[in-house]
Each structure stands twice: as C-alpha cells, then as structure tokens.
Amino acid sequence: MATTMITTLDRSSRSAARGMSDLTIRNLFIIPTIVFLIVFNIFPLLYSLGYSFTDFRASSPAAANFVGLQNYRELLNDPFIWSNFAITAKYVIVSVVGQVVVGFGVALLLNRDIPLKGLLTTLLLLPMMLSMAVVGLFWKLLYDPSFGIINYTLGLGSFEWLSNPDMALYAVAITDIWMWSPFVMLLSLAGLSAVPKHLYEAAAIDRAGSFYTFFRITLPLVAPILMIAIIFRTMEAFKTFDLAYILTSQPTTEVISIRLYKMAFQEWQTGRSCALAYIVLIMILAITNIYVKYLNKVKER
Amino acid sequence: MAHIQLKNISKTFGNHTALTGLNLDIADGEFFVLLGETGAGKTTTLRMIAGLEKPDEGQIFIDGADVADWGAAERDVALVLQQYSLYPRYTVRENLEFPLKPKIRRIEPDEIKTRVDRVARTLRIEHLLDRKTDRLSGGEMQRVSIGRAIVRKPRVFLMDEPLSALDAKLREALRTELKNIQMNLGQTFLFVTHDQIEAMSMGDKVGVLNHGRIVQTGTPYEIYNNPRDTYVASFVGSPPMNLIDGKLVNGRAVMAPLNFELPFAGGAKTSAATDGRPLVFGIRPEDVYLESGAPVEARVHDVENHGVEKILTLRVGDAMLRATVPARTDVEIEQPVRFAWDPDKVVLFDKGSGISLRHAG
Numbered sequence A: 001m002a003t004t005m006i007t008t009l010d011r012s013s014r015s016a017a018r019g020m021s022d023l024t025i026r027n028l029f030i031i032p033t034i035v036f037l038i039v040f041n042i043f044p045l046l047y048s049l050g051y052s053f054t055d056f057r058a059s060s061p062a063a064a065n066f067v068g069l070q071n072y073r074e075l076l077n078d079p080f081i082w083s084n085f086a087i088t089a090k091y092v093i094v095s096v097v098g099q100v101v102v103g104f105g106v107a108l109l110l111n112r113d114i115p116l117k118g119l120l121t122t123l124l125l126l127p128m129m130l131s132m133a134v135v136g137l138f139w140k141l142l143y144d145p146s147f148g149i150i151n152y153t154l155g156l157g158s159f160e161w162l163s164n165p166d167m168a169l170y171a172v173a174i175t176d177i178w179m180w181s182p183f184v185m186l187l188s189l190a191g192l193s194a195v196p197k198h199l200y201e202a203a204a205i206d207r208a209g210s211f212y213t214f215f216r217i218t219l220p221l222v223a224p225i226l227m228i229a230i231i232f233r234t235m236e237a238f239k240t241f242d243l244a245y246i247l248t249s250q251p252t253t254e255v256i257s258i259r260l261y262k263m264a265f266q267e268w269q270t271g272r273s274c275a276l277a278y279i280v281l282i283m284i285l286a287i288t289n290i291y292v293k294y295l296n297k298v299k300e301r
Numbered sequence B: 001m002a003h004i005q006l007k008n009i010s011k012t013f014g015n016h017t018a019l020t021g022l023n024l025d026i027a028d029g030e031f032f033v034l035l036g037e038t039g040a041g042k043t044t045t046l047r048m049i050a051g052l053e054k055p056d057e058g059q060i061f062i063d064g065a066d067v068a069d070w071g072a073a074e075r076d077v078a079l080v081l082q083q084y085s086l087y088p089r090y091t092v093r094e095n096l097e098f099p100l101k102p103k104i105r106r107i108e109p110d111e112i113k114t115r116v117d118r119v120a121r122t123l124r125i126e127h128l129l130d131r132k133t134d135r136l137s138g139g140e141m142q143r144v145s146i147g148r149a150i151v152r153k154p155r156v157f158l159m160d161e162p163l164s165a166l167d168a169k170l171r172e173a174l175r176t177e178l179k180n181i182q183m184n185l186g187q188t189f190l191f192v193t194h195d196q197i198e199a200m201s202m203g204d205k206v207g208v209l210n211h212g213r214i215v216q217t218g219t220p221y222e223i224y225n226n227p228r229d230t231y232v233a234s235f236v237g238s239p240p241m242n243l244i245d246g247k248l249v250n251g252r253a254v255m256a257p258l259n260f261e262l263p264f265a266g267g268a269k270t271s272a273a274t275d276g277r278p279l280v281f282g283i284r285p286e287d288v289y290l291e292s293g294a295p296v297e298a299r300v301h302d303v304e305n306h307g308v309e310k311i312l313t314l315r316v317g318d319a320m321l322r323a324t325v326p327a328r329t330d331v332e333i334e335q336p337v338r339f340a341w342d343p344d345k346v347v348l349f350d351k352g353s354g355i356s357l358r359h360a361g
Helices: A002-007 A014-018 A022-051 A070-076 A079-110 A117-129 A132-143 A149-154 A168-193 A197-205 A210-238 A242-247 A256-265 A270-300 B042-050 B092-100 B109-123 B138-150 B168-185 B196-202 B220-225 B230-235
Strands: B004-013 B016-026 B031-036 B057-062 B077-080 B156-160 B188-193 B205-210 B213-218 B242-249 B252-255 B260-263 B279-283 B288-290 B296-305 B309-316 B319-326 B336-341 B347-350
Touching: A022 A270, A070 A270, A079 A117, A079 A168, A079 A210, A079 A256, A117 A168, A132 A149, A132 A168, A132 A242, A168 A210, A168 A242, A197 A210, A197 B077, A210 A270, A242 A256, A256 A270, B004 B042, B016 B042, B016 B213, B031 B042, B031 B196, B042 B057, B042 B077, B042 B156, B042 B188, B077 B138, B092 B109, B092 B138, B109 B138, B138 B168, B168 B188, B168 B196, B188 B196, B196 B220, B205 B220, B205 B230, B213 B220, B213 B230, B230 B242, B230 B279, B230 B347, B242 B319, B260 B296, B260 B336, B288 B319
Parallel strands: B031 B188, B031 B205, B077 B156, B156 B188
Antiparallel strands: B004 B016, B004 B057, B205 B213, B242 B252, B242 B279, B252 B260, B279 B347, B288 B336, B296 B309, B296 B336, B309 B319
C-alpha cells in the first residue's frame, strides 16, 4: 500500500519524463549512505569488538589468538590507565564548567538591546569555526614563555604554561574554553530569547529582585537547553585528542584518547587498544545516559 | 488604595504616536474602565502607570506623588495581562506565593499560606493549588493570574483585557466575579478593554480612548445616553447609535439627502441648534419604534432575533436604520413598516466636528 503511494508519480513531472520513480530516487540517496555507514562505522565497530578479545598486533604477521577477557581485566587493573582517566575527568570538569560559566555569562550580557548585537555575536562565534589543529598551533605560540603574547600582556615574565606539569592541563582547558564557550553561548542565547518578556514584566510587578528573578524564572526556563549544551560539551571533552596532543606532551596531560592513540599506533597493541576503546565508549554512553535522564527530569518540572 | 492622576501624557514609538496630551483622574476605590479600539493606546497607558514604560511628556501621580523615577516594584501595582503570564514549571500554589516570597517582603510562611488559601477560596481554585500551570484551562489560568494580583494587596490593580481570551460564558461569569472582588476589596481598579459591554457592565467610570486621546469620561449612563461625539456614539452600544445627516427646519428634523422628516422638539433641543445648520441626528435603536400611524415609511431590510428582542434594519431610500423592537413584533423582510422616534432622546452632533451640541456649549 505504502509502496504504491510512493511510486505514484505526477505524469507531467520531470522525474516521470526521465522514467525515475520516487522509489528509485529514494534508493539513489539512501543506499550510498547506508553502505557508507556500514563500511566505515558499523563494520569497524563490530570488527574491533572481535579484536578486543584477542592479542592481535597489527605490526606483526602473527595470527590473532583469542584471549577472552584478559585485555579488559588487565586494563581495568592498570593504575596508569586509571590515572589517564583521572586526568580526563579533571580536564572534562574544568573545561565544561569553564565553558558554561563563560558562555552563559556572555549570553546573559548579549541578551538585551545593544548596538551591533548581530555583528558582536558573529565575531564571538569565530573561535568555534576554526580547526582544532589550527587553534592548537597558534595557542602554542600565544603560550610561548619567551615571546608569547599572553605572558607579555599579563606581565608574567617567562611563566611556563605548557612545560609546567601542574599548569599544562589547565592551559589546554583554557584553550578549549576559549574555543567552545561560543557554542554554549549560542545555545544559551537561544534559550534566553525564548523566555517570554511578559514573565520578566510580571516578575518586576511582583517586586521580585534580579537574583530572585534569575533563579526562579530565567534559570529554570533555560535549563533544558543548557543541559543539551553540557551533554555535547562533556562528550566532546571526554574524547579530546587534537588540542592536548598538539599543545603539549606532558604526562599530566595524557588524557585517555592520547593513551589510546599511543597504545594503538605507537605500541601496536591493537587488541588491547580495541578493548580500551570499548571501555571509553561504554563510559561515554553511561555519562550521556545519566545526563539525558536528568535532562528529562528538568524538562518535566 | 490609591488615587491616580495622569497629566498631559504623550508617548510615541518611533514615528507612531500612541498617546497625545492624555489626562486621566481615577478616584480612590473606583472601578475605572478604559475603553477603546485596538491600537488606541489603552495598553500603553496601563504600562506607563505600572512603570514598564516611560512617558515622553507629562506626569503620573499615585496618591499625589510623582512616580516618574519609581520602578515597577516601588509603585506597588498589580498587573493582570491578557496572556496570563503565569510562571511556567510551577504549581498554582507556587505561582500565588511568588509575589510574597521575595526576601524584601519578609512575610512569615504561615502568613503566606493563609493568604494563598484565602485567595484560592475567593477565586474557587482551591482544588487546583497543586496542579502545574500548563495543565490548566484558559479560565483557570486567568483566575490564577488574578489571584496572583490580589494575594499581595497592592495599591492599584491594572488589568489589560484579562477576559478577552476566554469564551463567552466564562467571560460573563468572571466579569461578575471581578466586579464583586473589587467591591469587596474596595480597591482602585483600572481595567482596559475593547469590549463596550464589559465597560458598561463593570465600570463605575468609563474613559473612551480614540487615537491616543481621551474622548469622553463619565459614568456608563452618561457615555451611553449623552455621547460627546459621533465616535463615542457609534463605538458604544450594540447595535450602535443611528447617525443620520440632516438639518432642522421649523422645528422638524429633515434628513437632507433622503427627504424624510421627523418631528423634533423638547428636551434635546439647544440654542445652538438653529434652523438650517448641517447636523447629524443620533438616535439609539431602542428609541426608534414602529407604529402604524408613524410619519415615515421604510422597508424591513433584515431581522436579527435575539430572543428577548429583535433588531430590525430598516431601509429608507439608501439609508439604513437600526431599531430594537420587542421579540413579539411580527415582521418579515421587505415588509413596509412605518416608524417614528422618541424626539426627547435625539442627540444632535455638529456635522463638521462631530461633537455633540450639548457638549460644545
């Protein structure tokens, strides 16, 4: 029934003239996408799941031996892996909190009638549009202890941002905050402008102070969309690779994806790195699920 | 409790003039209705009194104090809007508590509870207190919104067409309720509407606003029976007052292009109504009556049956005239009838300015 409806064509249309039915057109667009998805996403996903139970090394011609859960067991008992996770967690918290504070703050400032608002918003969005690698490279220059403009402006002398093990992770987080605050700002701005103006007027009439109005009206109404921004940024921060990899090579900035990269392509422990990749995937899924649950709760309220 | 005065208020938005030289005096404890068409400047007036908008010129006084520099909070007014503006995501109770909760008010939790419960009882929304506001019907929402205004005991109540989004039955019920609330509280109410029935039935005083000017202020009786100009005459009343061009000749009203005459004498006549001056004769439909020996013949153009009465549209030449007659009157469309008017009830307007001769003097 549905098929007949789809294949019914307007006789005078150009597709009909070419002898193509809607079904043909649909297949023409959808089949390549599905093939692409299977070849490049689903197949590797399943294939690497298989490898994660073997001791396969892509660098050696030796055949893969099935080792069961050994890879997982060893990884989860490895204190170094756990320290990589701790670094990642610290990085995620610092960078996401920073982005939300800066992004939401700027959105609050922008959410009023100011001259050149459109231009200002566009300019503020620029960092987000740059390539990660480019951002990493030029922030490396900005952070440079001898000629970097950051130390020059702040009068910090030759303070070492990236080669100081205690500071390096924060330096990477600052760069990430600079780059991705606009994203949080954009979503917050959409949420803020959706708050009806008459609610603020009603609150003013009800003699509510600005803090009271913010916490009782603005925040609850923006919370769902802010939550979505937080979900996206947490997922992204959790799998950060390029920024940290380009900016520094301190052991204190070795987030989990860098560890994974080294394990897979420098140490060629293909099987074990597949297992680690799965652990990371499961963690991200878990965190996202918690957020989504919370998001639904926020929406319901 | 407050006495509100607006003196010479003007306001423009860009190149649109909303209000020009507006003067208004609302007595303490009065139910004042501001009546006007959409875009006449009613809402602007209200928002300026509330402190949400600043006048370009003129002064606003609340209880004799110039409130130009006061914010909305300091003026201590309550505002009920057409779109309810309830706080989403909160229950009805939380909405009612909202104006009492801010720290500066320092109200004890017990006191808050008592006041919310009392308001809920007054408005008959007790059973809704724990419901979320997005699960309420339009009428319930508007009740909550009125409740949020009265829970706080402000000095003035401002209402911006609070009933116009409701269906007819509910509108009628809430109309009576609001009037009762106002009488019980004895507070000053300023009620804005475009619905002349609301204005007539609720207001102690009515101000008619047209293009940013107050045309006439008075009791509903004055507005209805003695309109200041043809605008008020045609805006107030349903169906509106009949307005017919004509002049006076030897104490008779002669309708100029149509050549029909009606007797004219007595109370409505003023010294300004000299023979031959171009005039507009105004007569309410209920003061036009059908009679077999009446002076003018017309044809029935249309009949609207309203139950208790019928509204007839009579055709004399090209002119249409409305007449309200008892429902038992038996007429058919295109039937010839004879009609007359009550000469004492005729209002004379100057043809050029449209101003009533009674007011011009």
